[in-house]
Amino acid sequence: MPTLQKSAGTVFVSPSPTVGRRYEGKGTNYVFPDAWEPYAAAVPADEAERDGYVAAYGRRLRGELGDDAMRAAAKAWSVWEGGVSKLRPPAAADLLDTWADDDFSLAFARIENHYFASGGDFTKPPGFFERDGWLLEDAQLSKIRHVPTVIVQGRYDVVCPVVSAWELHKALPQSVLHLTTTGHSAFEPDIVERLVAATDGFR
Numbered sequence: 001m002p003t004l005q006k007s008a009g010t011v012f013v014s015p016s017p018t019v020g021r022r023y024e025g026k027g028t029n030y031v032f033p034d035a036w037e038p039y040a041a042a043v044p045a046d047e048a049e050r051d052g053y054v055a056a057y058g059r060r061l062r063g064e065l066g067d068d069a070m071r072a073a074a075k076a077w078s079v080w081e082g083g084v085s086k087l088r089p090p091a092a093a094d095l096l097d098t099w100a101d102d103d104f105s106l107a108f109a110r111i112e113n114h115y116f117a118s119g120g121d122f123t124k125p126p127g128f129f130e131r132d133g134w135l136l137e138d139a140q141l142s143k144i145r146h147v148p149t150v151i152v153q154g155r156y157d158v159v160c161p162v163v164s165a166w167e168l169h170k171a172l173p174q175s176v177l178h179l180t181t182t183g184h185s186a187f188e189p190d191i192v193e194r195l196v197a198a199t200d201g202f203r
């Protein structure tokens with residue numbers, strides 16, 4: 001059965017640096033300092049410095065500091081993600097209308113934070129792989145090398161950087177890699193076009 005891999009970064013080939021870059025102030029904030037400030041301000045600086053933003057947000061998103069803190073954290077987390085996901089960021093009103101919605105932001109932020117925090121076990125790398133780079137190990141690659149694979153990755157994706165897609169493509173030389181002039185969102189026109197073409201090609 002053919003496989004359509006929208007973005008290797010979404011699978012987190014190396015989750016620790018990806019999460020650190022995006023959610024711990026180690027990269028994406030340098031490109032979007034304006035969007036970063038409200039996200040960072042939602043957590044006391046000393047707590048973030050001691051435990052990291054992902055852990056600090058996790059406490060709030062699990063409701064450990066009360067309902068108001070949980071909902072405020074959900075909106076700040078979700079709006080940060082929505083504000084950096086496209087090559088051309090959405091207008092503020094559109095961003096808040098979607099990403100700051102009470103129900104959407106709570107569901108989105110809680111699921112994502114739980115995943116990035118390995119369910120709260122910080123002895124493990126973020127996500128569900130046993131270790132960083134697990135997907136690129138030969139034991140895993142040998143299971144999927146025979147599967148036709150198309151990778152569609154935004155060249156300017158600051159959520160899941162292009163290097164993840166590149167590493168997977170190099171490890172699977174039979175794969176087809178399309179680098180689009182986009183950010184992260186699968187709803188950007190160039191990504192949609194490539195995904196549809198790839199899907200049609202599998203018929």
